[in-house]
Amino acid sequence: MSEQENATIRIHIMGKTYRVPAGLTIMDAMEYSGYRFIRGAGCRSGFCGACSTIYRREEDYRLQFALACQEMAEDGMYLVQLPFTPAPRSQYDLEKIDPTENVLLQYYPEIARCVSCNTCTKACPQDIEVMDYVQAALRGDIARTAALSFDCIQCGLCTMRCPADIKHYHMAQMARRIYGRYLSPVPEHLEEQLREIEEGVCDSELDKLVAMNEEELVLAYAARIREEE
Amino acid sequence: MDRLTYFPGCSLKDEAKEFEISAMAVMKVLELPLVEIERWNCCGTVFSLTEDDLMHQLASIRNFIRVQEAGSDEIVTSCAMCYNTLKRSSLFVNHAEERLEKINAFMDEEVAYEGKVEVRHLLEIIRDRIGWEKVEEAMIYPLEGLSVAPYYGCMLLRPRQVGIDDPDNPTIMRDLIDALWATPVEYAFQAECCGSYQVVDHRELIVERTHRILSSARRAGADVVVTSCPLCQYNLRETQSELKEKIPTYEEMPVMYFTQLMAVALDVDSGELPGPLLARFSVGEGVGKGEG
Amino acid sequence: MARKELEIIEGLWEKVEELSGQNIFACYQCGMCSAGCPFTDEMDMLPNQVIRGLQLRDWNTMDCSAMWICASCFSCQVRCPKGVDLAKLMEAMRQIYLRQQLDHVSIDDMTPEQISKLPQIALVANFRKKTG
Incomplete structure (x- = not known):
């Protein structure tokens, strides 16, 4: 083992200092220190957004934001977990919504309070241009809001940092839902396929499959026609 | 060809589309096209009036940085509210080193704003850089017989150091109306506030203001009122139905943007015109002399 | 509120x-x-x-x-x-x-129906003047 791998670092978790091996993620380092995650951990792969973490390095005036399962622990990090963001979600029935340009304002009027400080963007562990999508929402551009916010994992850090109390991630989720329901172009092949299913074109083939035993299924799978790649 | 670094503002992207459509079309004909800056953000619509408040200047200054990035030192907007807010922000920071330094330190993700961007309203550009003669020359359908009341509101004129014209006796819109061969209407309320953002929680106040302003224009013989502000436009247009409910004899007054009036005369796309004027302004026919 | x-x-x-x-x-x-x-x-x-x-x-x-x-x-x-x-x-x-923190307008009490009639220019301005 090299000296590097044997090294340990000091981290500070909620004000208490721990020494942990170098090379661990923040989450692993915290677990090594004896913390057990009951809330604030989920997929451990950077997708679920449950393990929002705020930290500051020694001698850095800036707060940093990360997902504990993705960011490596560094020597001198002051860490705190933010497993939940108190941010009410507006109630709406997607089927009854009128997808007009000011629909996002109707359900999230506080987006009108954006001062363009860009703090939300700086807080995003997914590197999303959060302020830009809030601005797009404000001017009624639902498609752009949906596109810019596509990588959002709903961790809520933007919302915790916002001086205007905007609920960015809920608003953007609504934009993506409206986009999907009303604005995105309908794929032709999907329409065609759905029509065929409804007309029963696939029924006889499906019945055959259902009637097969396991052995026949394996053989049929191996002999299936593959689409050219 | 020269181009203008253009800031549309949020309203022109939804509520006031016809303002942008007509402004774009008119400026193309006048050979000074509007080129939209990239990644602009809402200006904040009202200028923060407290001395210590730098937070609410960020929106304007971020836009100035976009202008800088586009290699320009001028930003042009047709929305009177954006104009006022951006202009006042520029005056607040452009020669104030300490303020600029603080703001630049806060916006450390951006290049520093150098404090050199000048803010202009589209009407100013048309007056000072194009000239009324050229507008008249470009005209296809003279608006003879049409009486037009200019509505300046507040944001083009006040405060004095921000105004594009004399706040007590503005003439810029009158000169434009003249250039289009229409008849400018003089009336008492041309620069009186429409009630602005009070429409959110004091709508009754706007209904009352609309009544005073438009009745005054009507009494002075106006066929139509022109504005340069999406909020004035909304207030004056949208509260007329409520006014009709209150006063059955009230006669509707069409309200449109100054760029729409120009678009009609220059025979370019004017965007959606107010109902009562649609017939008169049907495309390709101009106003005609019969009515009015 | x-x-x-x-x-x-x-x-x-x-x-x-x-x-x-x-x-x-x-x-x-x-x-x-x-x-x-x-x-x-x-x-x-x-x-x-x-x-x-x-x-x-x-x-x-x-x-x-x-x-x-x-x-x-x-x-x-x-x-x-x-x-x-x-x-x-x-x-x-x-x-x-x-x-x-004494707002003069309560954003939470505004309904989608009310807001649907209003342009964003009015809301942005109003909230800047009447909420902190």
């Missing part, structure tokens, strides 16, 4: 002057501001009375509805012969409330 009372803080009058950057004692009560103000019908105090109240340190001034009716149209500002920016004083008074 439950409205709390304004907390009377020490140095409140000085704060109004500091935030507005105005010398309230320059006003000699000519009344030009009130004569030009388009909203006096709806105000409980006339604009010149507001500034008089500030001069006299009269606590009733801080309760006036006039500061919330003022739409920052700057009619008073261009007409004042003494160069006092009354619109800035009104804003400073509003800010005293807003900085104590």
